[in-house]
Amino acid sequence: MAQVYGNDFTAPGETPARPATSDEPETFRALLEGEGRVEPRDDLPDAYRRTLVRQIAQHAHSEIIGMQPEGNWISRAPSLRRKAILMAKVQDEAGHGLYLYAAAETLGVDRADLLDQLHSGRQKYSSIFNYPTLTWADMGAIGWLVDGAAIVNQVPLCRCSYGPYARAMIRVCKEESFHQRQGFEILHTLSHGTPAQKAMAQDAVDRYWWPSLMMFGPPDDDSPNSAQSMAWGIKRFSNDDLRQRFVDMAVPQAEALGLTLPDPEIRWNEDRGHHDFGEVDFTELFEVIKGNGPCNAERMAHRVRAHEDGAWVREAANAYADKQAARPGADVA
Amino acid sequence: MTNAHADYVLGLADDALVSAQRMGWWISRAPQLEEDVALANIGLDQLGQARTLLAHAGSLEGEGRGEDDLAYFRDERDFRNVKLVERPQTDFAVTMARLLVFATWQAELYAVLAHSSDPTLAGVAGKAVKEVAYHVDHARQWVLRLGDGTDESHLRMQVAVDAEWPFVEELFGAVDPALVADGIAADPTVLRPAVLGRVGRVLGEATLTVPHLAPAVAGGREGLHTEHLGFLLAEMQHLSRSHPGASW
Numbered sequence: 001m002a003q004v005y006g007n008d009f010t011a012p013g014e015t016p017a018r019p020a021t022s023d024e025p026e027t028f029r030a031l032l033e034g035e036g037r038v039e040p041r042d043d044l045p046d047a048y049r050r051t052l053v054r055q056i057a058q059h060a061h062s063e064i065i066g067m068q069p070e071g072n073w074i075s076r077a078p079s080l081r082r083k084a085i086l087m088a089k090v091q092d093e094a095g096h097g098l099y100l101y102a103a104a105e106t107l108g109v110d111r112a113d114l115l116d117q118l119h120s121g122r123q124k125y126s127s128i129f130n131y132p133t134l135t136w137a138d139m140g141a142i143g144w145l146v147d148g149a150a151i152v153n154q155v156p157l158c159r160c161s162y163g164p165y166a167r168a169m170i171r172v173c174k175e176e177s178f179h180q181r182q183g184f185e186i187l188h189t190l191s192h193g194t195p196a197q198k199a200m201a202q203d204a205v206d207r208y209w210w211p212s213l214m215m216f217g218p219p220d221d222d223s224p225n226s227a228q229s230m231a232w233g234i235k236r237f238s239n240d241d242l243r244q245r246f247v248d249m250a251v252p253q254a255e256a257l258g259l260t261l262p263d264p265e266i267r268w269n270e271d272r273g274h275h276d277f278g279e280v281d282f283t284e285l286f287e288v289i290k291g292n293g294p295c296n297a298e299r300m301a302h303r304v305r306a307h308e309d310g311a312w313v314r315e316a317a318n319a320y321a322d323k324q325a326a327r328p329g330a331d332v333a
Numbered sequence: 334m335t336n337a338h339a340d341y342v343l344g345l346a347d348d349a350l351v352s353a354q355r356m357g358w359w360i361s362r363a364p365q366l367e368e369d370v371a372l373a374n375i376g377l378d379q380l381g382q383a384r385t386l387l388a389h390a391g392s393l394e395g396e397g398r399g400e401d402d403l404a405y406f407r408d409e410r411d412f413r414n415v416k417l418v419e420r421p422q423t424d425f426a427v428t429m430a431r432l433l434v435f436a437t438w439q440a441e442l443y444a445v446l447a448h449s450s451d452p453t454l455a456g457v458a459g460k461a462v463k464e465v466a467y468h469v470d471h472a473r474q475w476v477l478r479l480g481d482g483t484d485e486s487h488l489r490m491q492v493a494v495d496a497e498w499p500f501v502e503e504l505f506g507a508v509d510p511a512l513v514a515d516g517i518a519a520d521p522t523v524l525r526p527a528v529l530g531r532v533g534r535v536l537g538e539a540t541l542t543v544p545h546l547a548p549a550v551a552g553g554r555e556g557l558h559t560e561h562l563g564f565l566l567a568e569m570q571h572l573s574r575s576h577p578g579a580s581w
Contacts, residue, residue, distance in 0.1 A: 067361040067369070074357040078572045078581040079401050080350075080384050083357070084377060090360050091373035098366055136572055136581075186581075194579050302361070310364025312489065313425050316482025323481065 037163040040106040057114045060100035062126035069133040099168040106164045130293030137204035143183015145212040161233030206262045214285040216243040337509040339393035346386030347414035353379035378464040405573035410556040417500040419562045426493035429475040436468035450516035480539025502548035
């Protein structure tokens with residue numbers, strides 16, 4: 001399974017999510033039909049619960065793995081203002097991870113188990129974070145393109161049928177929108193700077209453009225989970241519709257930046273009222289999902305090392321809390 | 334305005350900047366997600382203090398240098414921070430031992446400087462005093478948990494306190510008496526007992542021992558640093574220096 005920032009699809013050869021059965025509780029179906037919000041105490045079908053747990057958990061994992069490619073430049077940010085903005089941005093990602101794990105916990109799982117599943121490779125995170133951040137301009141490209149794609153995917157999730165997820169997404173989207181603007185601003189400054197800075201910006205856009213389009217998942221006719229997620233009101237628009245929306249948004253913005261998108265086939269199609277664009281190489285996406293991307297091993301090793309190195313600290317905190325609780329006069333209620 | 338005045342402010346700015354640079358390392362590496370958020374917060378506060386202090390030092394110096402000129406285009410020998418903050422801190426116990434000492438010192442320092450006769454310094458300190466109160470509390474909470482947690486955490490916390498301790502004394506190094514007399518700077522002989530008293534109480538509460546160790550050789554305020562600072566600056570400055578004159 002691959003979670004693409006609020007999207008959910010299966011790579012070829014993997015088992016798709018179990019299809020829904022017809023024994024969904026009446027109250028649940030009535031809620032969906034009335035476009036109401038499903039809340040944790042409602043009677044939820046198991047398959048709906050499992051799908052949501054997986055999607056929210058993988059979204060949370062994406063946020064915390066996503067801290068690494070940008071964290072990679074905190075120590076080297078080229079001005080103190082940029083350093084402060086970047087630290088705040090990566091901090092926001094940790095905060096998004098916290099809201100999302102909390103949303104998943106309303107479905108009866110706990111964060112420690114979800115993290116174990118991430119660390120053992122049983123749950124995935126967005127493939128985009130398996131690409132390296134090679135220059136400062138990548139901070140701009142990630143903000144503009146990756147956060148831009150995430151917003152296109154996530155804004156509809158603010159109306160997702162599951163209340164706690166929808167509410168978490170409202171907060172997340174507000175911050176993502178700020179992140180996207182700062183990414184755009186980094187690229188704008190670079191593309192209007194020295195020739196070396198402009199080249200750096202163009203190179204970053206060239207490297208991040210296609211992987212950003214892959215974030216929406218495979219084409220609709222190759223996306224086995226989408227129909228069920230749409231029926232459940234988790235997903236509102238198809239992968240291809242969202243991808244098109246993203247391209248239509250990015251093309252005029254690239255012009256405003258004075259940068260080109262690395263696709264000679266991009267042109268306005270009057271009849272469709274959309275931009276045409278070239279074919280995405282989904283073979284690359286599936287290779288990255290399978291673990292063969294440029295940074296899969298490093299991202300996982302970094303995450304697992306942080307968790308293992310911190311084990312003694314978490315154990316100490318628990319031991320201290322137990323001692324405090326056992327002390328005379330401690331509130332045992 | 335004298336150079337001693339600019340140098341004093343620059344020292345405080347560099348303390349905050351170098352500490353923020355070390356703190357930033359933790360983001361994505363903390364023992365739990367809440368701590369990634371907390372350490373980022375602390376680093377951001379320190380960076381904010383550094384930026385205003387650097388800008389102020391630049392204006393006192395009067396040579397037209399701004400925060401980024403001072404942060405990115407000075408060499409090791411021109412940095413004025415204490416050695417306490419520049420050494421690597423990739424161990425959580427070391428980070429908390431150091432933060433307890435550093436933030437407690439900043440808390441006492443900024444409380445005095447909030448009434449400095451230098452109005453800019455007073456303004457920065459007045460804002461920062463609230464920030465560092467949170468840093469002290471955060472460090473205290475962790476020193477208690479680690480000191481009085483498991484046998485392993487107790488040992489690791491004591492080792493960390495012992496490693497930091499020789500670098501504590503430099504925080505109380507002499508300041509130009511004229512600056513103190515003019516009400517610009519805080520008197521280190523007043524700060525010392527207040528800081529050591531507060532830190533000692535936390536260590537005692539955490540079942541840890543206050544070390545009796547000789548101070549390390551000072552010199553940070555004169556630009557004589559450990560070998561670690563050069564690497565920190567090389568990493569921090571390289572991009573900016575590779576594109577002289579560029580805006581970001």
